[in-house]
Amino acid sequence: MNIYQENVMDHYKNPRNFGKMKKPDVVSKDANMLCGDEIEIQVKIKNGKIDDIRFSGPGCAISRASGSMLSELVKGKKISDIKKIKDDDLIGMMGIELTPIRRKCALLSLRVLKNGLEKA
Amino acid sequence: MNIYQENVMDHYKNPRNFGKMKKPDVVSKDANMLCGDEIEIQVKIKNGKIDDIRFSGPGCAISRASGSMLSELVKGKKISDIKKIKDDDLIGMMGIELTPIRRKCALLSLRVLKNGLEKA
Amino acid sequence: MFDAKKIREDFPILKRKVNGKTLVYFDNAATTQKPVQVINAIRDYYENHNANIHRGVHQLSQEASQMYEDAHHVVGKLIGAKWDETIFTRNTTEGLNLVMYAWAMRKLKKGDEIISTVMEHHSNMVTWQFLKEMGIKLKFVGINDDGTLKMEDYDKLVTRSTKLITVVHASNVVGTINDVRKIGKIAHDNKALFVVDGAQSVPHMPVNVKKMDADFLAFSAHKMLGPTGMGALYGKRSLLQSMDPFMYGGDMIKQVTLEKSTWNDLPWKFEAGTPNICGGVAFAEAVKYLERLKMKNVRKHEEEITKYAMERMSEVDGLKIFGPGDYRNRGGVLSFNLGEIHPHDLATILDEFGVAVRSGQHCAAPLIHLLKAHATTRASFYVYNTKEEVDYFIDVLNKARKVFG
């Protein structure tokens, strides 16, 4: 199955919430060992909810598309709810089948976000 | 082929020149790593010839029989001639076929003798 | 219970003739034979899945990576360990050297003490001698006449400087099965690490790292139906995490700059370079084979053969067996001497009749000297050995006695 579906390519080519913000409340960063790609997520929090989010860093189509989709998903959500997002929820949203190695690309953004919120 | 021929067994059970002597001119010793067996050879030299020889130490039938045969062979011989004895000469004398590992048992005495004469 | 005769059909080499006779393979403590399932797993790996692991996104690499990771699960499970506490090594020897280099050399200091035993295989003895240069003291628990450990020695030897206690679980010479639970408790009561040489136990009986509370346990695939060039080292996760790697190279690294590096997760941190991928896959296949038989049955079968062999050997004039007299306290390893016949001669005569045994010092020279032997002959059994083979072996022993009469 081709994983580069229209949906994925759209988020890859036009990633939502891509870039950096001024004065974030939370900054979290991690790398995917496999490729050396790094992702940084910045978050503004208001009343226990994510008020705004930005992600940045070099990445493959899968990691960037998942970052983009994740950012849309979590914006406005309660932090306690975000902690409940499961790996398969995000992958399910992407609507593609991934091999174990590419799953890591898809899940990098979620891990970085959760790690960041853990410390918040 | 059975290597425990009558000839070999005779030398094993009644090794010639087995034991130690008083005041040897040369003493040489070495071990067969494989089994931990050690052989010691003592030699008396007169006019460039081996006047008397003794060998001792624990050993398998093959190493003891070869030590015994070797001692008979070299007694009275010129040292320069002994240095020319080849591995296959000794094995040939035993009249048996040996695998590479058992060859080491058979050749231990010759090596010990030659090393001793080297230093003499 | 399983039927050894049925099992034999899985082992192609057992059909081989040696010197015109059917092979009787009694050298299992040195290495075991391999069932067709393991041989086929190797072939299948190379014919269908071979690739380098970890970093490839292509299909073959993903398959090989998965198979190799799965192998860690299978091998770990056998000894009650998590997959990521199960490091693949070349053999038991490398496992013990890993502990020496990556733990002892870096964590111990002058004056610290290590307690081993006189019963050890060279790999669990010479390895620790290396630390003497650093001023680390090596002490040895002795043995009784029946080849059991002098357990009372631990009381005398343990001091506040004791930092590591190591012991062979089952001896490859005298067969003794040591009380690892008790020794482990002594180690931990004294805040020392407990390191177990499982080369002769893991292949032959149920072994559980949690029950013996081992900090490290090393064993070899080739002694348990698996391929050569493979082994495993169990290590407690917290310990492994606190350590730096042993070897350095690809796949054990998270980030590298010219100046420094950070380490990968377990177990990869300790598996530098391209590992023996096929070896891991074949090792797992061997473990699956043993698990189908069940380890408690493997042990039961060996007890039966050992009991029978001890009985039959006691009928042979002048034959002396080393080690514990009760088969229940020993593994299926029988070291013996027959009158004055040199072990090499005995092994050669046995070989002429197709019986493969080992002769010599069995990589345990200090122990052999304590037994007041120059060398011994050793017969050791495994799942495919039968009482009929023992009978044949006894016949040949009697023939040897006549030749050397």
Next chain:
Amino acid sequence: MFDAKKIREDFPILKRKVNGKTLVYFDNAATTQKPVQVINAIRDYYENHNANIHRGVHQLSQEASQMYEDAHHVVGKLIGAKWDETIFTRNTTEGLNLVMYAWAMRKLKKGDEIISTVMEHHSNMVTWQFLKEMGIKLKFVGINDDGTLKMEDYDKLVTRSTKLITVVHASNVVGTINDVRKIGKIAHDNKALFVVDGAQSVPHMPVNVKKMDADFLAFSAHKMLGPTGMGALYGKRSLLQSMDPFMYGGDMIKQVTLEKSTWNDLPWKFEAGTPNICGGVAFAEAVKYLERLKMKNVRKHEEEITKYAMERMSEVDGLKIFGPGDYRNRGGVLSFNLGEIHPHDLATILDEFGVAVRSGQHCAAPLIHLLKAHATTRASFYVYNTKEEVDYFIDVLNKARKVFG
């Protein structure tokens, strides 16, 4: 010259389908596929000869011992070395770690210097970083834009404290073939040891340790048609003799007491424990296969394929190849990027069409950063690759360009 299409028939895996397409295996720098001759040698070993080596007087043990010793002769001969200067290791990584632990760690002292290059694989970089704790300095020769070494850096870096110079013979990323004769001369003119990483040269071209005057040369069997879990380290005999062992255990020892041990002859001194016997036998079979093809023909074939691939790739819009522009100065390793497409995405698309390439940092993160890339895609060739495969590969690259257009 040989016919790659004929050769393909010897490789069962090349008939495999991946994602419905015939496999095009272009990941040879990571590991190569295995011919049926090697697979059969493994099978034959386990079905007919398997035993532990060295100390057994029985038939199987003698056969296995002979086969394993012979394997050292075969592998040594390939690189112009004597059999007992050819130590079998798990892989290149272990070979280099052996030099670090058994030579550098014990012979070097605070203030001594090692010169490596920025082009190294992690195994020839991180390994030496370990010595920093001892106060040993690590320096790096840089690279030019075309991925060749800045040879003039040696002049600047060499001092009287330089004790070891190490270099990769052929790069696994940029393909550069380094002038090892010249670098070896610099090393020896300055009384430094010369250590060569031959992982990507020995499999692909004639290599002779005497001609390059290497003190140590490490390489891996799995990258040259051989099994995983096998490699070799050449070391000059006088050096090997002057060294203490790396690992400690069975078979590397002459005499052992509780107090101390003396070492066995070469090469056994450096092969502690039960070695990868079957791996050695299979490695020799792989080398024999290559020698039948002749190493100069292997090189010629790769030059042809590489030249052709570089030409065809230059036709692809936005494709940039790293490393020397002249195929004669490089091995059959082409690292490239295609526009802005991330290497992982490119490799995934290629995989969907059955083409196996590697993507990432190729265990050479510092070099990748110097190339100002985050990662690259790498196609690497071997004896069984054809121009038709290259054509197909180019077609898929063009398809990828459209998906990401």
